[in-house]
Amino acid sequence: MSITAEHGYTHAGTHERYGYTDLSRLMGMMTGDEKHGPAATSTLDVLWVLYDRVLRVGPERAEDPERDRFLLSKGHGPMAYYAVLAAKGFLPVEWLPEFGSYDSPLGHHPDRVLVPGAEIGSGSLGHGLPLAVGTALGLRAQGLHAPSVWVLIGDAELDEGSNHEAIAYAGPAGLDRLHTVVVDNASASHALPGGIAARFEAAGWSAETVDGRDHEALYAAFTAPHPGRPRVVVARVEPKNA
């Protein structure tokens, strides 16, 4: 039984239960192949651990102000994201094969207006973290102190300057409900000088770098306390161009 099920957030009855081992098959419904290279699955383990064990979300809580917010900023290659959303009952598995077609809600970049469970639309890089900062500010201003805000970005996405505006602001602002996961597949042509975690730490964030395939390490990093500070977890996976 998953943590989400223990918390009672799993959508009851309307869909069969899927586990981590089903994700490859679900992705295959979109890609036409059950085998996926590291690039297609770079976010898969992070997404699974978050949706299975960390996020307090669920299909029945779409409008719940107290739900956690997960913002997928790195909208490229969203098959893993759709597979996890389908596995968790946010969207019907039957939607997956039509991925990218004119009548499908599932595009090659997600659109929050079309995809149940997607908190933002993404595709253009560098938008998610500023949106997450605003989301954390908005929840705080309404006295909603329980929900966590999560944003997933890629290491190359950190090239975009908008992220650095958000990183530099969120630390001093003490946005401790804000969490960033950087999936690092070493895809940036010019790696961030000093390293990714150091960039966040310099701005006052709590930071940890872990193996992005190790579910227990991810879970521990995702749930470690970080009072008064926003949190970044750098999840290292296989280099994109290895």
Next chain:
Amino acid sequence: MDTMRDRFAPVVSRLLDEDPRVAVVLAEIGKDGFEDARHRHPDRVINVGIREQLLVGAGAGLALTGMRPVVHTFASFLVERPFEQVKLDLGHQDVGAVLVSAAASFDWPAGGFTHMAPGDVALLDTLDGWTVHVPGHPDEAETLLRHAVGPGGNKADKVYVRLSVQANERGLPVDGARFLTVREGRGGVVVAVGPLLDAVLAATEGLDVTVLYATTVRPFDAAALRRATEAAGAEVVLVEPYLAGTSTAAANDALADVPHRVLGLGVGRRELRRYGTVEEHVSAHGLDAGSLRERITGFLGAAAVHVR
């Protein structure tokens, strides 16, 4: 006379007191005016520093949680610099915000071209669903700000309020939607936008033309223009305090099924590379009363010059 910008912080501070959904997002510019409000509402008066991508992105994030963000800085840094954030974080995410700009086309000529944004309204015209208010007087600015932010408004509305130092002598009772008929004639229609009304009234003194006054330019009040042209003829001059011709397409669309002519006057596209005063820039762009009269009569011809 105080300026529209002088009204901005007091009006929005009252809205912060009245409505817990309102939040103000700033990027340093304009923060002093919100000092008192920030003490009363520390979580709803937000200054992100000199970070305009974050300014708009964070405003949109607030809107995602159900807040009504009022986002403010100079027009160049609110619409032009973070334009993709305006397009995606608000438009594509399908959330609303009130963007309130200062400095307009050339409020600070000595500051040079970096602080001029004559293209702001034209840029917003490339996007769907924006309401654009261009008040012509501080009283109108107050009315339109309340209209944009306040209760009763749809929280998902995307509204741009363009504040300027340029202003008319007196405010008129604007309603946040319709053009007002200020003068009626039979030899053409002149649409004066916001702070250019006084210059247009002086320029058309004694001419046989209808003068419409527009402070809400998007949506464009096509019905008002059509009605005016029925009596005054479908020869239309638009006088706008931003890029010349910005509303020409909207006027053409309003009159698509009748023969018509449209002249779009406003701020020229060419960079002047001049400093100086607002008055000097008004003249350089041909927007003073004398230049306007010459260009309006040149376009409308004998029908307008005919003494009423």
